[in-house]
Amino acid sequence: MYHPTSRVLTVLELLQSKPFITGPELATRLEVDVRTVRRYITTLQDAGIPVEANIGRHGGYRLRPGFKLPPLIFTEEEATAIMLGLLGTSWLEIGQSSAAVEGALAKVSRVLPFRARDRLNAVASHLFFFSPQKDAQPDVSLLINISEAIAQQRRIMLDYRSHRDQTTNRKVEPYGMIGWDGHWYLIGYCCLRQDIRTFRLDRIQQVAALEETFEREGVFDCRAYMAEKYTQRSARWRIEVEFQATLYAIQQKIPASYGTLTPTSNGVLFQAEYDNIDSQARYLMSLNIPFFVHQPPELREALRRLGEQMLQIANAPLATQVNG
Numbered sequence: 645m646y647h648p649t650s651r652v653l654t655v656l657e658l659l660q661s662k663p664f665i666t667g668p669e670l671a672t673r674l675e676v677d678v679r680t681v682r683r684y685i686t687t688l689q690d691a692g693i694p695v696e697a698n699i700g701r702h703g704g705y706r707l708r709p710g711f712k713l714p715p716l717i718f719t720e721e722e723a724t725a726i727m728l729g730l731l732g733t734s735w736l737e738i739g740q741s742s743a744a745v746e747g748a749l750a751k752v753s754r755v756l757p758f759r760a761r762d763r764l765n766a767v768a769s770h771l772f773f774f775s776p777q778k779d780a781q782p783d784v785s786l787l788i789n790i791s792e793a794i795a796q797q798r799r800i801m802l803d804y805r806s807h808r809d810q811t812t813n814r815k816v817e818p819y820g821m822i823g824w825d826g827h828w829y830l831i832g833y834c835c836l837r838q839d840i841r842t843f844r845l846d847r848i849q850q851v852a853a854l855e856e857t858f859e860r861e862g863v864f865d866c867r868a869y870m871a872e873k874y875t876q877r878s879a880r881w882r883i884e885v886e887f888q889a890t891l892y893a894i895q896q897k898i899p900a901s902y903g904t905l906t907p908t909s910n911g912v913l914f915q916a917e918y919d920n921i922d923s924q925a926r927y928l929m930s931l932n933i934p935f936f937v938h939q940p941p942e943l944r945e946a947l948r949r950l951g952e953q954m955l956q957i958a959n960a961p962l963a964t965q966v967n968g
Contacts (some may be wrong), residue, residue: 651676655684659707663918666704772945786845787821790830793853796816797860799835803850804843811849812836817858820866821845824901829958831866842873881921884938885914885928897931913938921946 657693658665658673668680688695714869753761793800802814815835822829827844834841883903887894890909895905901929903916914935918924925946928935937943 652684652687655681656688656693659688659705662706662708664698664704670705700960717802767867770862786848787853788849789853790818790821790845794820794854797857799854799856799858801852801854802843804847805847807847814843815854816841816843817860819860819864822870824864824870829870831864831869840869842870880919881917881924881940881942883914883916883918883940886910886916886936886938887912887931887942888934888936894933897933922949925950 656672658670665677667681670684671678674681674684685695686696694711695705696708697703697705736832769861790800797817800818802816803811804814805811813836816830817833818830819832819840820830822831828848829846830843831840832843833839846875888909891905891907891912894912894914894954898905898914903914906913906915915925921940921942925943929947929950937947
């Protein structure tokens, strides 16, 4: 059983975590009746906490918008999670301001005990996340603007640049955003194509929210959509390549979504399915890790062609310079 004081604090915590919560819902969470919930709300109001009540059949409670509680106190485990999240923003490929990240880290550090502060400062000083795709980072304001449109179910206009460097103007009903395979994507209904489409955020050149609203049936599962979209592809080639390296080293190079990695007595077996054998040959060579091709034989031929192209480039004569 809860102590009455802890119940009141639990009510406050629930009010902070939800924009609106009903009396019966609070009563169920606290295992008390609705009348007791009203008493707890009165206790908070008497303590100066601006809890607003909406009386009626669908009545409930919320904290007054804009109200800020005193600074939060984190456990060492919670603070570690926050700092790791902040340090990992560059690895997440989000163009977040370094000043904002450093300011947040400083504020978290200030509220910690000395021992916890020293340990987390050690983490911050010696943990580095390298993001190889600096040009592909979406701007944070883009994430915020699209997120607001999704929440308000408002259509947006996009100036979108395709992989062929062609720009089109699209009216989109935004459903959600997801990080997938090294990029951030917007998923929504494209009014131009009259179908659900994905848009890479780093290719969105301009976005504007419209006054037009739309209705969406149910909840759209972005993760399930992306998984189905990519697994439906009829891959032409099944590739099995064995790397001469440790599993950890390969995991740092190859994302989990690219295929399966299985430790072997000689290294790591990489299994995947792809449509383009030549692009896969170029990708494997770019990893700069020794490997053996188990299958298909066509991959060996693609690697030979790639090697011949490299030799032609290396052995090509220098262009004759013409003096004017």
